[in-house]
Every structure is written in structure tokens, then in C-alpha cells.
Amino acid sequence: MTDSFKALLATETDDGVSVDFTDLETDALPQGNVLIDVAYSTLNYKDGLALNGNKGRIMRNLPMVPGIDLAGTVTQSDSSDYAVGDAVVVNGWGLSETAWGGYSQKARMKSDWLIKIPAGIDIRQAMAIGTAGYTAMLCVMALEQMGMGPDSGEILVTGAAGGVGSVAIAILAKLGYSVTAATGRAETHDYLKDLGAANLIGRDELEEDSGRPMDKPRWAGAVDTVGGDILSHVLKAISPFGSVAACGNAAGLKVETTVLPFILRGVNLLGVNSVFCPVPRRVEAWKRLVTDLPLDKLESMTEVVPFADVLGLSKEILKGQVRGRIVVDVNS
């Protein structure tokens, strides 16, 4: 009897990296003390970079199964913390960078990396949330840690129609915040309103530089998923003692600022790293997602696609053409 299964495998070639579907055997899985039948993975911006990037940009060890997210059922376990049949999610911890990831029907993982899917959501919903949704929750928690609450004032979400942005809007609206969604796609306005955005602005408005070190305060806080010039400009327009949770770089890596927003307005720039986030904060974030993210909104932002579609969609996400969350059914 064969235990072969389907996976996407990145290998080194003379020209760089080749990523192709292949059949693997369980013995080929490199690391970990828990074996998982993967049900779903997801597509995130970082997966787009991994699947289309140059050698070494995201995936640092080849051959490598990419995919920064996975969820499924434990089928073998050498850990007392996990039993056969447990539904688990794994994200971060270097998946698709230094460790094999989720674009595979089976995965062997370190038990320290697993989180039991909390009661209230199933395996598919856990992947509809995925790294993007869990990062959105970490951003909201970072703002809260600085004292932000629904009465603080308007919150800006950039890259609004993307995965992190969509989930951030749905969470913030459910918690009672008034949310301004900034998007480059006017055709997503109805979608963003349905998620709970009270106000909509064009991305171009944030791309223009006023030339001043600070602008009139507009937002009490922001969840910034794009970085670059947009983050540079948003920092100038945050109200005194407000905060920006920054997690992304879709608009660029470089941020230019003066110290004035920080020293004259007491603005806080909060970095969010989902990959190596400590376990207790992860567990808290996943619990909070169950209570603070409305499942009907999650469904409305999620599309489930067959495994074969992931390569094509990975190009679209880099062009900013994917809306909301993409769940990859690795068994279809």
C-alpha cells in the first residue's frame, strides 16, 4: 500500500526556482513529531512572493513545500499535547521560509507550533481566517494595548480589500469602532461597507505627500497593511496619543518620517510580527477571533479554491487583484 500524496514542491534549478505539483511519500516530510492530514491551506501576499519570488527571497531552504498556513487533523502524534483526531492549525514559525509549509495533503510539524482549533470554528473557517485574519486580530490587540477603544475615534484600515484589511474591518466594526477603509479598488466599496466600514477613501488620497512634517489629525489609530509612502503619510495624520499597528509592505519597504508625530503628538508606531508571536498571545488571538469576528462576514470575504488554482492566483495577489481571503482545498 502506498502512502503517496500530492504536494506543491519548490526545487532549485539552473535558472532559479521551479514550483510544481508532485507526489511525495510520508517519509519525505522533513521535520516534526506530529503528522497531519491537511484539509486546507490559504493564499496570502507572502505566498504570492514565495511562489513568484527569486531564489532565497522567502523560501530559504530548497527543496521546500511552500504555504504559510495549514489546518487539518492529527493522524500520528509523539506529543502528549496532541492526540489522533485533534483539529489543528499551524501558521508562522518559518513555514515556507525555513520549514515545509501547507501546500501539501500531509504535513509533519513540531507540536510546539500547533494550536488546537478553538471551539466555535471548524477547520475550513480556521483557514478562512488564516495568517491574514490572525494578524488582523494581533493588530487590533496591539491598538487595544495602547488604550484604544471604540470611543477613541475613527480607525483607518489601509489595503482594506485585502485579506488582513478585510478581517480587520470586520473585527473593528463588530467591536464598535467607526472604521475608514482605504482602498485602491473603487469596485470593492459595497463589499467594504458590508464588512462594516463606515467611511471609504481612495488609496490615492494617502499616496499624495502634503510636504509638511505633520497634517491635521484625521484618525485616532490605524491598521496599516501596506507600509511604504502610505504609512509615511498616515503617521502625519494620527491624532495625539493615537497608534498605528503596522504589519505589511504591499506598498513598499521604506517609510520616511520625521520624529514630530512621535514627540509632539505622542503617536505610537506598533510593529506586528505574526510569525514568531509567542504562544500565549497566539492562543489569545485565536480565542478572540471566535468572539470578535462575525462568521457571516468571514464567509462573505472567503472563496474556497481547488489546489490547482493556487499558482495562478499567487500572481493575482501580487497585483492586488485578490479580494478578501482565499482558502485552498488541497484535496480537490
Ligand SMILES: NC(=O)c1ccc[n+]([C@@H]2O[C@H](COP(=O)([O-])OP(=O)(O)OC[C@H]3O[C@@H](n4cnc5c(N)ncnc54)[C@H](OP(=O)(O)O)[C@@H]3O)[C@@H](O)[C@H]2O)c1
Ligand atoms: N507582519 C506579519 O506578521 C504579517 C502577517 C500577514 C500579512 N502581512 C503583510 O500584510 C500585508 C497584507 O497581507 P494580505 O495577505 O492581506 O495581502 P493582500 O490580500 O494581497 O492585501 C494587500 C492589499 O494591499 C493593497 N495593495 C496591494 N498593492 C498595493 C500597492 N502597490 N500600494 C498600495 N496598496 C496596495 C490592496 O488593497 P486595496 O485593493 O484595498 O487597496 C491589497 O488587497 C502584506 O504586505 C503581507 O506581507 C504581514
